[in-house]
Amino acid sequence: MTYRVAVVGTGTEPENPNRDGYAMAYHHADGYERLDECELVACADIVEENAAAFADAYDIDEAGIFTDYATMLETAEPDVVSLCVPPSVHAAIAVDCIRSGVVEAIHCEKPMADTYGGARLMAQEALRHDVQLTFNHQRRFSQAVRTAKSLLDDGEIGRLERVEFQAYAGLLDYGSHSFDLCSYFVDETPGSWVLAQVDYGEENRLFGTHNENRAIVSWEYENGVHGIGVSDSSDDGRVGATIGCHNRLCGSEGTIELGAADADAPLRIRRSGDAGWETVDTGDGLHDWEYLYRAIAETVRCLETGTESELGAKNALNATELIFGAYESARRRGRVDLPLDIEDNPLVSMVDSGALRPEPRPDTEDS
Numbered sequence: 001m002t003y004r005v006a007v008v009g010t011g012t013e014p015e016n017p018n019r020d021g022y023a024m025a026y027h028h029a030d031g032y033e034r035l036d037e038c039e040l041v042a043c044a045d046i047v048e049e050n051a052a053a054f055a056d057a058y059d060i061d062e063a064g065i066f067t068d069y070a071t072m073l074e075t076a077e078p079d080v081v082s083l084c085v086p087p088s089v090h091a092a093i094a095v096d097c098i099r100s101g102v103v104e105a106i107h108c109e110k111p112m113a114d115t116y117g118g119a120r121l122m123a124q125e126a127l128r129h130d131v132q133l134t135f136n137h138q139r140r141f142s143q144a145v146r147t148a149k150s151l152l153d154d155g156e157i158g159r160l161e162r163v164e165f166q167a168y169a170g171l172l173d174y175g176s177h178s179f180d181l182c183s184y185f186v187d188e189t190p191g192s193w194v195l196a197q198v199d200y201g202e203e204n205r206l207f208g209t210h211n212e213n214r215a216i217v218s219w220e221y222e223n224g225v226h227g228i229g230v231s232d233s234s235d236d237g238r239v240g241a242t243i244g245c246h247n248r249l250c251g252s253e254g255t256i257e258l259g260a261a262d263a264d265a266p267l268r269i270r271r272s273g274d275a276g277w278e279t280v281d282t283g284d285g286l287h288d289w290e291y292l293y294r295a296i297a298e299t300v301r302c303l304e305t306g307t308e309s310e311l312g313a314k315n316a317l318n319a320t321e322l323i324f325g326a327y328e329s330a331r332r333r334g335r336v337d338l339p340l341d342i343e344d345n346p347l348v349s350m351v352d353s354g355a356l357r358p359e360p361r362p363d364t365e366d367s
């Protein structure tokens with residue numbers, strides 16, 4: 001079986017990635033190109049030259065170049081669609097792909113959507129129409145992350161009591177990966193409550209969507225494991241000043257750290273009674289496009305075998321609920337018990353209402 005693959009939102013210039021554009025489509029395409037069972041047949045971008053350049057790079061016929069994704073769905077009839085558009089249009093385009101009746105699988109970039117209602121709608125429609133909907137939380141596929149989970153599952157740090165993270169940008173943007181990794185460590189358990197505060201004084205749009213400058217979040221999962229997360233979009237945030245590492249797993253008998261600021265390897269463990277940290281060499285780091293290729297391969301494998309992907313909407317919604325729950329907690333100025341019963345993005349609503357007044361940033365595109 002050969003899957004006909006299409007990409008929506010090709011972007012441009014992958015050599016120069018920044019907060020306004022990584023051209024993730026090129027990385028997705030590289031992932032599909034590695035798979036014998038996939039053939040890239042079409043692409044769509046509202047900017048025609050972006051679509052044309054992408055088609056040129058991946059040998060897509062001229063008949064496969066579109067500026068309107070709806071026409072692309074009708075004409076090219078793809079089995080698989082990668083959505084690499086900005087978060088503000090993830091939900092609408094995903095729902096149109098699902099309802100087209102031709103698409104069997106969608107692999108959408110993170111975050112799920114720019115509102116909680118949008119995220120829920122995508123998940124609902126995918127379930128209703130039996131379409132595989134996955135999200136590109138590729139960081140799960142680093143060997144360092146996988147090994148951390150194996151060490152945890154092997155009881156090396158006893159019972160998991162708390163997960164911690166430091167996100168190097170906002171809770172919605174980078175936090176989508178951070179909360180997703182926490183979900184992975186707690187075996188995809190849903191949250192029970194969330195309590196957070198945000199600081200948003202200087203406009204910070206990531207891929208077109210507002211993200212706070214700083215946030216601190218505390219939450220608990222239904223299995224009693226607690227979480228503490230910090231987001232910091234400032235340069236200080238990059239060195240992990242607050243939490244001190246990318247992810248930490250605190251157990252009853254030890255600690256595992258991923259991406260510790262003062263470590264020279266991405267993974268280390270300290271068991272109760274140890275004199276110091278033990279570095280665990282996994283041969284890789286926390287970021288590599290290779291993890292994205294693994295994510296794409298995993299979604300295609302799940303489509304072929306009819307199995308549920310760990311990157312699926314059900315799991316992604318757990319992380320997404322904590323993101324929007326954190327923003328809702330800042331709006332309500334209190335703890336938010338889950339499930340979350342809102343439709344909007346509370347951070348954006350607070351900006352719209354004037355409750356938050358970020359100073360405009362001249363170098364930030366309003367896209």
Ligand SMILES: NC(=O)c1ccc[n+]([C@@H]2O[C@H](COP(=O)([O-])OP(=O)(O)OC[C@H]3O[C@@H](n4cnc5c(N)ncnc54)[C@H](O)[C@@H]3O)[C@@H](O)[C@H]2O)c1
Nearest residue numbers: 009010011021022023024045046047084085087109110207
């Ligand atoms: N997984 C990761 O680690 C990671 C890293 C960076 C970005 N991202 C995510 O990838 C997504 C895309 O980001 P990017 O940096 O690739 O963006 P980009 O700006 O490089 O590309 C997006 C493209 O979408 C096109 N587009 C916008 N609206 C469209 C529409 N309605 N129909 C068709 N095309 C449309 C734009 O013209 C643009 O060419 C975002 O959700 C972002 O959060 C994920």
